[in-house]
Amino acid sequence: MFTDMQAHAWADLRAVNRNREAIRATQAFARESRWRQIDRSAETSSEDITISRWEDSRGASSHEATTPEDRYFVGIALKTTRARLTRDRQIVFDGTMPAGTLYVTAPSKPLRAQFESPCAFLHFHISTDHFPAQFPAAEGLNDLVLLRDPLAAELAKALIERGHAADHQFMRCLGQTLAMHLARLEPPRVRVNALPKWRLRRVEQYIADHFDRCISLAELAHVAGLSRMHFAAQFRAATGYRPxxxxxxxRIERAKALLATTERPLAEIALAVGFSTQAHFSTVFKRISGQSPARWRLASKGERAEAEAPPQRRAARERDWIASVAA
Structure with a gap:
């Protein structure tokens, strides 16, 4: 027979377990069994907007998927990666995808992706019902790749910051915002030829070798073998960035690697990656990453420590927490 105290403790413990199960049930991100292939439970099948997260830590990986006939697929890169997108042996995209890159595939379209570095994406699977019946930009959205889309980057940031605490209503609201954003996009009327891949690789390699010093536009144009005006326009068409x-x-990506793996002072890291002062380094770092270098370093160490914690230790902490609640 339970005493009154034991009965109350048992009821409290059951309430805690129910709350934890409820949190799991309302996690914002659906599970992907494979790239772009979400687990279609009865619940997710009925949703008009589903968001999933895909990560692959391998240095190279290859995937293929076909968008369902009633969905648009939208991917937003969470970290910089190098990718090659193809369909029927035709190259859709081949180059560096910075964090915040947005790409779209229309319904019933197959796509093959080859990643040449670790990658992380948020995937939006949006019902065609969210787009006008006579959607003028439908053809323009197919295989659309925007290497700089500030709104998409902010939506992804909002979701990641909320993490698994984000409820379905919040998730759906952001998905609807993204759909409206895509519906209002106007495909460019005049296209500038993108910098050819072989020229782009020469420029990227030159920047990788000399990023720690001042590099002028004329210098990069000379490496590409073009005039400054033609180089700047073609480089932006190929990468989405001005040189x-x-x-x-x-430079910021290199700085992140040093912040995460060394204890070097911020001033020393600033100089090592090509900034003349720590103040300028901090300003640019916060503008691009959303955090100061110091806060980013602390967050990075916290994530690494959590990832390296033995499963037994995490399980023990969980048991201790449950026991303390039940006591």
């Missing part, structure tokens, strides 16, 4: 912006983003 100066691309260089700054490259």
């Amino acid at each position: 100066r912006e691309y260089l700054l983003n490259h």
Whole structure:
């Protein structure tokens, strides 16, 4: 027979377990069994907007998927990666995808992706009902790749910050916002030829080798073998960045690697990646990453420590927490 105290403790413990199950049930991100292939439970099948998260830590990976006939597929890159997108042996995209890159595939379209570095994406699976019946931009949305889409980047950031605490209503609201954003996009009337892949790789390699010093536009144009005006336009068409912006983003990515793996002072890291002062480094870092270098370093160490914690230790902490609630 339970005493009154034991009965209350048991009821409290059951309430805790029910709350934890409810949190799991309302996790914002659906599970992907394979790239772009979400587990279609009865619940997710009835939703007009589903958001999933895909991560692959391998240095190289290859995937293929076909968009369902009643959905648009939208991917937003969470980290910079190098990708090659193809369909029927035709190249859709081949190059660097910075964090915040948005790409869209229309319904019933197959797509093959080859990633040449670790990648992380938010995937939006949006019902065609969210687009006008006579959608003028439908053809323009197919295989659309926007290497710089500030709104998409902010929506992804909002979801990631909320994490699994984001409820379905919040998730659906952001998905609807993204759908309206896509419906209002106007395909460019005049297209500038993108910098050819072989020229782009020469420029990217040059930046990788000399990012720690001042690099002028004329210098990069000379590496590409073009005039400054033609190089700047073609480089932006190929990468979504002006040459100066691309260089700054490259420096920040290198700085993140040093912040995460070393204890070097911020001033020393600033100089190592090509900034003349720590103040300028901090300003650019916060503008691109959304956090100061110091806060980013602390967050990175916290994530690494959690990931490296033995499963037994995490399980023990969970048991201790449940026991303390039941006591």
